[in-house]
Amino acid sequence: MRSTVPAGRPNRLFRNLNSKIALIPMILTALVVFLGGTVWTVVYSFTRSGLLPRLTFVGLDQYERLWAAPRWIISIQNLAIYGVLSLIFSLVIGFILAALMDQKIRFENTFRTIFLYPFALSFIVTGLVWQWILNPEFGVQSVVRSIGFTNFTFDPLYNSQIVIYGVLIAGLWQGTGLVMCLMLAGLRGIDEDIWKAARVDGIPMWRTYLFIVIPMMRPVFITTLVLIASGIVKVYDLVVAQTSGGPGIASEVPAKYVYDYMFQAQNLGQGFAASTMMLITVAIIVIPWAYLEFGGKKRG
Amino acid sequence: MANISALNQTAAGFDAVSDQLGSGPRGKKPRRTFSGRNIVIYGTLFVAAVYYLLPLYVMVVTSLKGMPEIRLGNIFSPPVEITFEPWVKAWASACTGLNCDGLSRGFGNSVRILLPSVVVSIIVASVSGYALANWRFKGADLFFSILIVGAFIPYQVMIYPIVIVLRELGIYGTLTGLVVVHTIFGMPILTLLFRNYFTSLPEELFKAARIDGAGFWQIYFRIMLPMSLPIFVVAIILQVTGIWNDFLFGVVFTRPDTYPMTVQLNNIVNSVQGVKEYNVNMAATLLTGAVPLFVYFVSGRLFVRGIAAGAVKG
Amino acid sequence: MANSVSIRDLSLSFGAVTVLKDLNLDIRDGEFLVLLGSSGCGKSTLLNCIAGLLEPTDGQIFIKDKNVTWEEPKDRGIGMVFQSYALYPQMTVEKNLSFGLQVAKMPKLEIDKRVARAAEILQIGPLLKRRPAALSGGQRQRVAIGRALVRDVDVFLFDEPLSNLDAKLRSELRVEIKRLHQQLKNTMIYVTHDQIEALTLADRIAIMKSGVIQQLDDPMVIYNRPRNLFVAGFIGSPSMNFLRGEIANANDRLVFRTQGVDFSLAGYQTSETLVPGRKVVLGVRPEHIAVDGDVQGGERHEAVVDIEEPMGADNLLWLKHAGHTLAVRTGGARRYAPGTRLTLGFDMSLASLFDAETEDRI
Numbered sequence: 001m002r003s004t005v006p007a008g009r010p011n012r013l014f015r016n017l018n019s020k021i022a023l024i025p026m027i028l029t030a031l032v033v034f035l036g037g038t039v040w041t042v043v044y045s046f047t048r049s050g051l052l053p054r055l056t057f058v059g060l061d062q063y064e065r066l067w068a069a070p071r072w073i074i075s076i077q078n079l080a081i082y083g084v085l086s087l088i089f090s091l092v093i094g095f096i097l098a099a100l101m102d103q104k105i106r107f108e109n110t111f112r113t114i115f116l117y118p119f120a121l122s123f124i125v126t127g128l129v130w131q132w133i134l135n136p137e138f139g140v141q142s143v144v145r146s147i148g149f150t151n152f153t154f155d156p157l158y159n160s161q162i163v164i165y166g167v168l169i170a171g172l173w174q175g176t177g178l179v180m181c182l183m184l185a186g187l188r189g190i191d192e193d194i195w196k197a198a199r200v201d202g203i204p205m206w207r208t209y210l211f212i213v214i215p216m217m218r219p220v221f222i223t224t225l226v227l228i229a230s231g232i233v234k235v236y237d238l239v240v241a242q243t244s245g246g247p248g249i250a251s252e253v254p255a256k257y258v259y260d261y262m263f264q265a266q267n268l269g270q271g272f273a274a275s276t277m278m279l280i281t282v283a284i285i286v287i288p289w290a291y292l293e294f295g296g297k298k299r300g
Numbered sequence: 301m302a303n304i305s306a307l308n309q310t311a312a313g314f315d316a317v318s319d320q321l322g323s324g325p326r327g328k329k330p331r332r333t334f335s336g337r338n339i340v341i342y343g344t345l346f347v348a349a350v351y352y353l354l355p356l357y358v359m360v361v362t363s364l365k366g367m368p369e370i371r372l373g374n375i376f377s378p379p380v381e382i383t384f385e386p387w388v389k390a391w392a393s394a395c396t397g398l399n400c401d402g403l404s405r406g407f408g409n410s411v412r413i414l415l416p417s418v419v420v421s422i423i424v425a426s427v428s429g430y431a432l433a434n435w436r437f438k439g440a441d442l443f444f445s446i447l448i449v450g451a452f453i454p455y456q457v458m459i460y461p462i463v464i465v466l467r468e469l470g471i472y473g474t475l476t477g478l479v480v481v482h483t484i485f486g487m488p489i490l491t492l493l494f495r496n497y498f499t500s501l502p503e504e505l506f507k508a509a510r511i512d513g514a515g516f517w518q519i520y521f522r523i524m525l526p527m528s529l530p531i532f533v534v535a536i537i538l539q540v541t542g543i544w545n546d547f548l549f550g551v552v553f554t555r556p557d558t559y560p561m562t563v564q565l566n567n568i569v570n571s572v573q574g575v576k577e578y579n580v581n582m583a584a585t586l587l588t589g590a591v592p593l594f595v596y597f598v599s600g601r602l603f604v605r606g607i608a609a610g611a612v613k614g
Numbered sequence: 615m616a617n618s619v620s621i622r623d624l625s626l627s628f629g630a631v632t633v634l635k636d637l638n639l640d641i642r643d644g645e646f647l648v649l650l651g652s653s654g655c656g657k658s659t660l661l662n663c664i665a666g667l668l669e670p671t672d673g674q675i676f677i678k679d680k681n682v683t684w685e686e687p688k689d690r691g692i693g694m695v696f697q698s699y700a701l702y703p704q705m706t707v708e709k710n711l712s713f714g715l716q717v718a719k720m721p722k723l724e725i726d727k728r729v730a731r732a733a734e735i736l737q738i739g740p741l742l743k744r745r746p747a748a749l750s751g752g753q754r755q756r757v758a759i760g761r762a763l764v765r766d767v768d769v770f771l772f773d774e775p776l777s778n779l780d781a782k783l784r785s786e787l788r789v790e791i792k793r794l795h796q797q798l799k800n801t802m803i804y805v806t807h808d809q810i811e812a813l814t815l816a817d818r819i820a821i822m823k824s825g826v827i828q829q830l831d832d833p834m835v836i837y838n839r840p841r842n843l844f845v846a847g848f849i850g851s852p853s854m855n856f857l858r859g860e861i862a863n864a865n866d867r868l869v870f871r872t873q874g875v876d877f878s879l880a881g882y883q884t885s886e887t888l889v890p891g892r893k894v895v896l897g898v899r900p901e902h903i904a905v906d907g908d909v910q911g912g913e914r915h916e917a918v919v920d921i922e923e924p925m926g927a928d929n930l931l932w933l934k935h936a937g938h939t940l941a942v943r944t945g946g947a948r949r950y951a952p953g954t955r956l957t958l959g960f961d962m963s964l965a966s967l968f969d970a971e972t973e974d975r976i
Contacts, residue, residue, distance in 0.1 A: 016516065019435035022428065023428055025424045025428065026424075033450075034450030103341055120595065122592070125545075132578060135578075143374040173351070230452045244570055272460070286449070505700045507667050508701075513717045518717060522702075527703060
């Protein structure tokens with residue numbers, strides 16, 4: 001009945017052929033777009049590309065010009081201030097909110113819905129509504145003045161010294177809900193017995209959080225940190241909508257620099273160099289994390 | 301000696317207990333609703349809630365006021381005279397550059413971008429995730445790692461090469477081009493989402509189906525798909541909000557007459573020409589935010605699950 | 615008898631980790647073979663290789679004398695039952711049973727016939743229209759067996775099929791699987807970590823450790839004459855008592871000597887010549903040590919009761935004897951207070967001696 005001849009070993013490439021065909025889009029995306037595109041941009045950042053990409057290498061010229069440009073320096077400064085503060089505040093606020101939400105409170109769902117809804121909104125919407133609220137003629141400043149504090153000044157969007165803090169307020173409003181959710185998921189993932197043990201041992205709640213729970217949540221913190229940080233580097237729409245980089249160039253950010261030089265100033269080389277700098281920044285954040293997260297596991 | 305004294309103590313304790321029987325604390329420990337602890341917890345949460353709700357409130361009230369009232373009053377006061385004119389204007393006649401047909405054009409564009417992008421990106425990513433989870437072959441994980449690492453690369457780094465490729469293919473500035481871009485950049489998170497989900501399904505199910513003789517597509521359509529409704533809903537939520545809220549790709553990959561709603565909104569509000577009509581601006585902002593907000597409020601827990609799944613497991 | 619499944623020099627490694635090593639195994643037609651071992655020993659891996667769900671690194675697999683090493687699972691003439699049942703949750707029981715046949719494009723009439731037969735054998739007829747979620751664990755496992763049954767295959771593979779069930783159901787289904795085997799007379803390969811399942815079901819047991827079969831034998835042989843220390847310790851609960859010592863000469867008789875106490879080796883059967891001075895391990899099962907009145911003459915030993923564990927049918931005593939702790943199983947009728955002095959008798963014809971170095975049976 002059955003053949004006694006062993007089945008020929010099919011060519012490895014054609015085994016489960018369908019699964020390989022199905023992965024072609026992913027492989028193309030990974031190799032051509034992500035890897036290829038990145039390498040292409042990095043290579044062209046060493047050229048004298050202007051209106052069109054040209055392969056005339058000029059060494060580090062583009063980078064020298066970049067770091068000599070006041071607008072780039074301001075962009076980097078803004079990114080640093082925005083980044084550090086946004087990290088600290090969103091982690092602290094997010095964790096506190098999550099810890100409060102974790103106290104078996106009533107209306108938990110209502111509160112969560114309220115804290116998280118801004119995350120569903122785009123940065124454009126976020127930027128525009130905070131532009132309106134921070135409008136000195138009609139917004140918070142005028143309201144506070146109208147109730148008697150006539151010297152009250154709060155016009156971050158029109159003051160180049162503090163404009164980035166105005167953007168920060170909007171950014172925190174949009175993003176802390178997400179951090180809260182991640183933290184809450186982390187808190188819920190902690191063994192109930194830890195809390196029971198701490199209670200039986202008579203350890204006050206704040207100490208339990210500080211010395212037991214937070215150290216246990218290290219992975220959640222790190223993941224959140226990396227997520228926020230790599231998001232911060234990309235910050236673009238928020239600034240475009242809220243301040244358009246102004247007043248003057250006081251609230252410029254690197255991502256906007258890239259876009260403006262690539263698509264408006266038609267100075268591609270600058271755009272490529274600036275985007276490569278962004279790439280390096282992200283790499284500095286992500287690589288140590290990836291090393292800790294995945295490199296360590298393989299050996300363990 | 302020690303044993304005896306311990307015994308005595310136990311006995312004494314026993315007596316004390318029996319003395320208290322019937323009179324001591326009993327049943328549920330009474331709790332006050334307004335304990336200091338509760339005031340701190342609910343107080344803080346309430347203040348935070350006000351901060352988060354305020355902008356939504358300001359948007360709504362501003363959009364319902366007339367301009368004269370805005371100039372006189374403060375932004376937090378409810379409208380004295382409710383008018384829907386700003387909404388009508390924002391939708392039908394606000395100007396961006398030379399076009400004065402309001403946000404309705406951007407809305408239409410966004411819908412036409414959204415539907416195919418969501419469908420295509422989810423189909424491609426779910427099949428990839430399934431192949432990665434169940435049909436591992438040598439090298440597949442390498443590509444997947446590149447994909448995930450790629451998710452962290454700023455879009456700005458990859459945008460220009462994509463522009464060139466799309467231009468060469470003749471689809472730069474077209475709807476097809478934008479769908480391709482959304483599919484590409486949705487790939488890492490969605491593939492991860494689906495891969496993790498399919499991996500979490502019992503592997504034995506897949507094995508049983510293989511023994512039953514089902515092939516790649518048969519297992520996908522007849523075994524996996526019927527079990528994956530929740531994750532598809534999560535993916536749809538993720539993509540609908542993500543693509544609707546996109547600004548960068550809209551600006552780069554579309555032309556002014558095919559701008560999505562976010563780009564058009566920004567152009568309306570931040571245009572330097574003409575008198576600023578804050579009420580129209582806020583109505584336009586609300587209109588643009590309405591779609592993701594609707595998705596968010598309707599989907600509730602699934603939305604949370606989506607971002608948590610996408611983020612924490614990443 | 616012909617071989618139903620033959621495995622030749624099978625090896626499997628994942629990167630640097632070797633799971634199976636040059637494994638050879640012949641399973642006779644109609645045999646019930648149990649692969650027994652603790653988790654990670656490679657037993658499930660071996661089963662998955664036979665099923666074609668894992669590709670071996672090297673070696674060959676024959677089913678019904680046909681080399682199936684490179685065949686797809688569906689073409690191997692096997693059916694498989696999984697620990698988690700692996701029923702397709704969105705299909706009714708009937709659909710679950712018929713899915714594989716539909717995929718194979720079998721005529722509807724034949725499908726119906728086979729499903730009806732399987733349902734009758736397993737008594738799941740009334741459940742056919744239900745979904746898996748509406749079934750109890752035992753019913754689910756029956757459906758899972760039915761799915762293998764309808765395929766009308768030569769070889770049944772079971773991957774810890776009873777491990778997800780509670781103790782009572784497990785013993786019920788164990789009997790049913792045995793009855794099924796007696797009725798169908800198919801070859802069955804059954805993976806488990808439960809020694810009771812192995813001892814009760816198997817025609818032969820293959821005990822595995824680190825990807826190597828330690829002993830392949832009739833259950834009673836494995837129980838009474840374990841080939842090495844690992845097998846001896848693995849089978850039996852509580853575990854066999856092990857005493858480390860050496861062969862010695864006392865008054866011209868060979869004895870096993872430990873901590874200054876001698877055990878006569880008079881009744882021990884071995885083909886090897888025992889040389890005094892050889893380091894060995896003596897293994898005695900708890901039920902092979904006689905207590906007090908049950909001691910049948912011969913050598914007597916003294917011991918003191920340390921802990922008593924009454925188990926109803928029998929009584930497990932943990933005794934102190936010459937610096938060792940010994941487990942002894944006695945009848946359930948008599949109770950022993952801690953500290954009681956006892957007389958013990960060892961039946962050397964049922965004991966095992968192992969070389970202390972190689973750990974192999976002498």
